[in-house]
Amino acid sequence: MNFQFINFQKKHEILLVFFVSLILSFMFFGNGISGDFVFDDVTIVQNRGDLTDPSNFFNLFISPYHQNTPKSGLYRPLTMATYSLNHNIFGSSPISFHVVNILIHALNSFLVFCLVIYLFPPKAETSKFLSYATFLLFLVHPIHTEAVTSIVGRAELLAFFWSLVTVYFFIKKDLLLSSVSFIFAMFSKEIALMALPIIFYIDWALIKNKFFEVAKRMAVFALPLGGYFLLRYKALGAYSFGETDTNIVSNVLIFVSSPERVFTALKVLVLYAEKLIWPIHLSADYSYNAIPTVKNFFASLSSITGLIMLAGLAVILVLRKTRSSGFGFAAALFLFPYLMISNLVLPVGTIMGERLMYFPSLGFVVAAALVIAGFLNKGKTYKIAALFLLVFLVIFYGVRTFVRNKDWRDSRTLFYQTVKESPNSLITRTALAGLHIRANEWDLAKEQLEAARKIYENHSHLQNLLGVVADHEGNLALAEEKYKKSLELNPNAINSYINLADLYLKQGRLEEASDNLLKVVDFYATTEFVMRYSYTQIALNKPDKALEVVNKYFGSDLNNPDLSALVGTAYFVKGDYKMALFFLEKALEMGNNALEIKKMIQISDEKLG
Numbered sequence: 374m375n376f377q378f379i380n381f382q383k384k385h386e387i388l389l390v391f392f393v394s395l396i397l398s399f400m401f402f403g404n405g406i407s408g409d410f411v412f413d414d415v416t417i418v419q420n421r422g423d424l425t426d427p428s429n430f431f432n433l434f435i436s437p438y439h440q441n442t443p444k445s446g447l448y449r450p451l452t453m454a455t456y457s458l459n460h461n462i463f464g465s466s467p468i469s470f471h472v473v474n475i476l477i478h479a480l481n482s483f484l485v486f487c488l489v490i491y492l493f494p495p496k497a498e499t500s501k502f503l504s505y506a507t508f509l510l511f512l513v514h515p516i517h518t519e520a521v522t523s524i525v526g527r528a529e530l531l532a533f534f535w536s537l538v539t540v541y542f543f544i545k546k547d548l549l550l551s552s553v554s555f556i557f558a559m560f561s562k563e564i565a566l567m568a569l570p571i572i573f574y575i576d577w578a579l580i581k582n583k584f585f586e587v588a589k590r591m592a593v594f595a596l597p598l599g600g601y602f603l604l605r606y607k608a609l610g611a612y613s614f615g616e617t618d619t620n621i622v623s624n625v626l627i628f629v630s631s632p633e634r635v636f637t638a639l640k641v642l643v644l645y646a647e648k649l650i651w652p653i654h655l656s657a658d659y660s661y662n663a664i665p666t667v668k669n670f671f672a673s674l675s676s677i678t679g680l681i682m683l684a685g686l687a688v689i690l691v692l693r694k695t696r697s698s699g700f701g702f703a704a705a706l707f708l709f710p711y712l713m714i715s716n717l718v719l720p721v722g723t724i725m726g727e728r729l730m731y732f733p734s735l736g737f738v739v740a741a742a743l744v745i746a747g748f749l750n751k752g753k754t755y756k757i758a759a760l761f762l763l764v765f766l767v768i769f770y771g772v773r774t775f776v777r778n779k780d781w782r783d784s785r786t787l788f789y790q791t792v793k794e795s796p797n798s799l800i801t802r803t804a805l806a807g808l809h810i811r812a813n814e815w816d817l818a819k820e821q822l823e824a825a826r827k828i829y830e831n832h833s834h835l836q837n838l839l840g841v842v843a844d845h846e847g848n849l850a851l852a853e854e855k856y857k858k859s860l861e862l863n864p865n866a867i868n869s870y871i872n873l874a875d876l877y878l879k880q881g882r883l884e885e886a887s888d889n890l891l892k893v894v895d896f897y898a899t900t901e902f903v904m905r906y907s908y909t910q911i912a913l914n915k916p917d918k919a920l921e922v923v924n925k926y927f928g929s930d931l932n933n934p935d936l937s938a939l940v941g942t943a944y945f946v947k948g949d950y951k952m953a954l955f956f957l958e959k960a961l962e963m964g965n966n967a968l969e970i971k972k973m974i975q976i977s978d979e980k981l982g
Contacts, residue, residue: 391483394512398479401513401771405522405778406471411787412657412804414524417456418470422899424457425465433457434560435607441896442865443609447722450604451560452528470524477530478521482512484537485735491541492579493699499746503699506742506763511735513771515652519728522781523657529731531561536568536732543572544580548593556597564732567710569594574705578696619722620863622661622799622832627720629666636667638716639679641725645711646682648727649737652773657780657791659725660800661829683717699743707736741766784808799828803835810841818842833863840872852876867896874905883913898926904939916943931956934965942973950977 410419421440423429433454438447455473463469486508493500511517520526535558542551558565569591576587606613619627626634641664648655656663667673689695689704710732714721723729748759780790788805791798802825809818819842825835840855853876859869870892877886890906903926907919920943923936931937941956954977957970 394479394483398475401774402475402521408781409783410467411784417525425460427461443612446612448605448608474521485511499749503742503746509767510738515773516727516730518777520731522778526728528562529728532565533732536565539568552597559601570709624724625661626716636670636676640675642679643675656794658798658801660798663795663798703736703740707733833859833866837869916947919943934960934963938965945973950980953977
């Protein structure tokens with residue numbers, strides 16, 4: 374390939390593409406702006422006290438992605454920082470989160486155009502067509518809805534953005550800015566590590582720099598990688614490089630033999646290919662047992678097809694004739710990021726996820742654009758056919774994206790649509806049951822829980838919800854059994870600790886309720902649970918313990934009527950009426966008009982004479 378850097382003389386054209394990218398992104402994804410927080414958005418973004426506290430912003434860079442859960446093995450501080458900025462600048466409505474995601478996708482699509490036109494200068498009609506076709510297909514592809522419309526998909530968007538910026542600066546020989554961009558990419562999501570082999574491929578195979586010169590220049594990434602892994606270790610400790618707490622429900626491939634894992638991963642590759650080519654059946658969940666594992670390779674046509682596809686990509690990437698071509702470029706863009714999420718090399722946190730295709734899909738759309746562009750030089754009829762095919766795909770993909778966005782409107786819509794596409798996905802079944810429970814639709818909840826039990830019974834969340842149903846029906850012994858079973862399966866199941874504590878409080882078993890509330894406070898020290906634990910200590914006639922806990926988590930910052938009332942109550946039970954009066958009157962002044970407070974103030978006044 375005769376590589377030469379493009380001279381951006383037509384700056385107005387580049388600017389036009391940028392605005393078109395913004396317009397089309399909001400045109401096709403904008404109907405998702407009104408969508409609620411759904412699925413992982415709720416736990417990772419909406420209900421996170423550490424994200425809504427501005428004083429905690431810099432601490433996010435030494436914290437795990439899942440709050441207080443280093444076992445997840447995930448570290449994405451830049452993504453969390455953007456969530457924090459959303460909360461603290463625009464408020465906690467999901468609207469601003471969706472708008473930011475769409476803006477990032479628009480930027481990504483624009484960068485795709487810039488990268489392709491940079492590497493394949495428009496000396497010929499087909500080269501310019503390639504840039505626009507890749508740009509349009511990437512922008513509208515329906516498999517991107519999970520990354521763009523699901524708020525937690527931002528990790529994919531940011532990792533992709535900073536990875537392309539890293540590539541751009543490297544091939545422009547600005548190694549400092551490339552290094553800075555790379556650490557931002559790694560801070561967004563771990564898949565950004567695959568920017569390195571892509572950079573090496575571009576610089577060596579496309580630009581045709583010497584192998585050892587490229588390797589030498591790439592040593593510049595050692596420093597940002599070292600800094601990243603140091604901070605990652607600070608956040609995750611022993612879970613920085615070791616096993617995570619992923620369970621069989623999220624990824625069964627962690628728990629099967631290596632051959633079975635590889636056979637199934639090859640089958641999943643074919644499933645991804647189907648959804649890239651014909652994205653009609655899309656699902657938000659592929660948890661156990663949506664994709665049955667493959668035990669016999671030769672009995673699985675999908676696994677055999679997957680192996681052929683994988684081998685074909687590798688051949689294109691290695692052969693001298695193809696590696697310096699556009700198809701070699703496409704193979705690199707797909708294969709390198711895909712290997713990291715494929716479960717082929719090492720098992721990851723999930724068996725399959727459409728948002729994981731955001732980065733690898735660039736390789737697919739480049740290949741698709743190359744195939745279409747190949748018809749332009751074969752006569753007028755072929756040229757018309759090529760243009761028609763591109764227009765058809767853009768309209769088809771765009772309409773499918775617009776329709777798919779509606780599935781993410783709210784939890785009920787998404788869960789029912791997901792169950793329709795993946796009826797054997799356990800996580801969706803239990804999530805739908807939880808939704809019905811919150812809506813007091815107990816019969817519908819029981820239907821979903823029964824379906825979930827048939828898929829896989831030994832799941833912590835399922836057992837917790839079975840306990841909630843038993844509690845509602847007055848079978849407290851069964852409820853206690855189910856909550857304990859949930860905690861046996863997952864000692865970090867905070868909702869089970871909360872439910873068990875509530876069950877014990879109803880039965881007057883204060884010591885046991887206190888023990889479970891302490892587990893909650895140690896993990897999730899919100900004002901609500903610190904207060905509940907402290908009041909339990911007061912009920913146990915341990916006011917000093919209550920004051921100790923309040924001081925640990927809130928210090929002297931008691932400008933809250935409920936906290937002041939709590940501290941006043943603790944001093945009242947302790948018999949220190951002077952301090953009790955001070956805090957109780959403070960609570961009253963701040964608007965806590967509870968009769969109990971007025972009664973304690975009266976008694977304290979009498980005691981002090």
